[in-house]
Amino acid sequence: RPWKTVEDVELATLSWVHWHNTSRLHSYLGDIPPTEFEAAFYDAYRTDQPLIGIQ
Structure with a gap:
């Protein structure tokens, strides 16, 4: 069209x-x-821990 x-x-x-x-x-x-594949990929590497500790 x-x-x-x-x-x-x-x-x-x-x-x-x-x-x-x-x-x-x-x-x-x-x-x-x-988009579903990408979300699952990043969920596999997600952590609730901070990458750098604040002191």
Whole structure:
């Protein structure tokens, strides 16, 4: 479909990028969306301990 303005193209692009990162299942990542994979990756390294102790 043709877009009428640059803003229409930008909105369509942002919509596609959002879908691509949050809804699309990726077989290489175990059939989960990239944002879910990224969250799980960082959760594996998260700690409740401070990195540097304050004295």
